[in-house]
Amino acid sequence: MSQGNMSTSAKPNTNPVVPDELKDSVSISSIDFMIDALGQVLSPVLSPIANLARSNSVWPMTFGTSCCAIEMISVGMSAFDISRFGSEVFRATPRQADMIITAGTITRKMAPALITLYEQMPEPKYVIAMGACTITGGMFNDSYSVVQGVDRIIPVDVFLPGCPPRPEGILDALLKLQQKIRTENYAERRKKLYAQTSVRKVDYDTGRPLEDLIGVVKEDTNAALSSGQEALGDEAKGISPKAEEAKTVATKPVAPKVEVAKPEAAKPEVTTPEVKKVENTKDEAAEKADDKSV
């Protein structure tokens, strides 16, 4: 196995580094480095045992949208018992589950829920894409509302074809996943943050990937800002947008009222572009906040 290479060449890279923002409150003493190094030295011995233990106790989550869910229930029942392979209980909450068997078609409306569930699962987590619908969209190949394969939104470990696959097929997929877990290098997996960064988020209200929507919003705000800027005079162009944003962020609840009240008192030429800019940047800040929270 490849763990022999790690101990010799990877040592200098794997020392944990404290980020700049936390340097005044967090410090790592030399004992932490020693324990870390000890773990790395022992891992060729410990990780096969740990992997064996982990693979024999993979607890799935009850995530069944569609027809494949019935076969998943059947595999949990007495005829094709899945608990003899370690999947003793199906956990309803993602916080306690190891694996998610995406049994059933994932539509664009359901995708954000699946992504939220996947992100709520603690590491190490695995995905079995069950059924043709989750592998490539399956029967719903041209459909407008189906995500063509769940690997477009979350990373998948085992693909299980069938429509629906027989319960024995699910057991076969589980055994392959167990084999994969037994031969994996868990430390490498942790380093790469493989699972967290491979998720593609989908917006709930429109059913489109968030990257597209952020692009659209950015374009719209840039267009609005640039068209607003052209209408202004020179003094407006001198005002940098960042200063404006800092001002509005600091005084958010009060700023719109203050700015609207101003035009009667002060010169209209100076204040109206400020009002426009404040609105634009506030909307942009609000939209950015919305996007992040989704």
Next chain:
Amino acid sequence: MTDEKPSEAEKPEDKKPEAAKPAEAAKPEAAKPADAAKPDAAKPADAAKPDAAKPAAPAAAAAPKPAAKAPEPVIPATAGKFEQFLKEHGIPCERLPLSLTIETIALSGDVLQAALRLLRNSSEVKLDLLLTVSGVESNDTFDSVYHLWSYSNLDELVIKVLVKKSDVPEGDLPAVPSIANFWAAANWHERETYDLMGIRYANHPYMRRILNPWDWEGYPLRRDYKQLVDSLNDKNPHSMR
């Protein structure tokens, strides 16, 4: 095993279409006991190959007599029962000869609510099971189709509200009055028709998309709907489709 049987019936007719005309005419009598069980297995082949099997068609069609229904819908001789009923109560309607078994009536949007209230509540006609409200797009109209049955008797009725595409202003949706305020079953059906076909129901209590995400763009079941292609459903460049 069973798939071979119809093809066996097909084969003699396919192989000898024109040459065996008198033989075919004599054959139906001989082939009747064998073919009587498969009259309609022969029919699609006839429909698919009109030129080749035309001489065989009348001979084969003459053999199985009363089992088949007439294929084309014909306007029935008597006026429909519900059409008469509605006209008696002063609602202008028109019978459409579209279906053999169910009476189909076309109404205009403004009399729809009155007509449905009448059909539901009157003592002689109790059509109180609203099965479905559908939206249909044909070449020049958007139809809102109501299927009505009854809980207490065997009546069936189909009501269509036709909105001409030319009557709909550009960028707007065809409008039909909503019946959801007095008939609760229509609530979700009308939302669905709005979602998928884009027919707007006026005075609906909650006109919002029900099956697609709320800010979805477009009406998927229309003929001119272009599927949105983004990273969730773009085709693999190596794909065969």
Next chain:
Amino acid sequence: MATEIQEIDLKTDEMIINMGPQHPATHGVLRLLLTLDGETVKHTEPVLGHLHRGQEWQGQNRTWFQYQALIDRVDYLSGMFTSWAMARACEEIDGTVVPPRAEYLRVMLSEMNRITSHLLWLGTYLIDLGAMFGFPFYPFREREKLFDLFEEIAGQRMMFNYIRIGGVVRDPKPEWLDKLKRFLDEFPDRIDEYETIVTQNPIFLKRTKDVGILTQAVAKDYGVTGPCIRSSGIPLDLRRTKPYSVYPELKFDVITFDKEGDTWDRYMARILEMRQSIEIIRQCIDKLPSGDIMGKKQMAGMRIKAGEGFSAVESPRGILGCYVISGGGEKALRFRWRNPSFCNLAILPELLKGCPLSDIMAIFGSIDVILPDVDR
């Protein structure tokens, strides 16, 4: 006698809780937005569409031959019924005559499918009520036996693609009929087993008696069909009121209660329907005629004549209807499904008004909703 409890005037507010699309108990992905006052439900808004896959769009963009294979997934627990509804609608337009043996086979397999659907409903209903993975092992054992029979005759455990336009696809062998007879001989004892565990169980009674009473006025307003309405006193069963296929020749009872039913009545209606299905299948086996099983040649480019048709069958959930508009081509012009679950789910907000939180699942499970039927 008892000391008076002083009621402190607490300031309370309503809470909006999301019973999200993924939940161990929803029959599929349904999202309920509940407005709760304490533990009582004030208002419910079901959010559908998490399984909207565009089946009606597929009807317009697939040929007739292709679409027959795809519609089993519209209501995957009763795939035979969806195929049957489509087949009947197309046969009505086309004028195809279905041979009598095919009709009997259709009825037989559909009733077997009704049994599997009710068994799964029973298992998942008990899971919803909290008997998690304890009771459901029983009905699923019977389902496996029926699945073996289905697999032998149709090739698939769940998505049969067996009933086609014009007939059925494969003929059963005599051994298959013997196996079916043996299953039917032992099945009534199994239903007795389930009833012993569930029907008079005090926990079950407490959770389902006088819970979710469906009045006839509400049911008629919403267009409810199926065991829900039959347990509320309205005897609408398509197999009896508008008989189709060979049902006129079969003797069976329509399970109708004579009062406005609660969830326990709906449970009982389905159990009794399972027993009736056994009788129907027995009669079909005895009366099965010989002959052909397909009335229309199944080929890739098959066409239906131009016209419109609507036909419905009595599925385990209610009236399943199919409205077809054909233009005479290889593809349909419009396929509209009238799904019983979509119409039955609309009564959920009405039934849940004023109920405590724990009754939500009891009521929702008893309506027997399957989500692809709702969302298509």
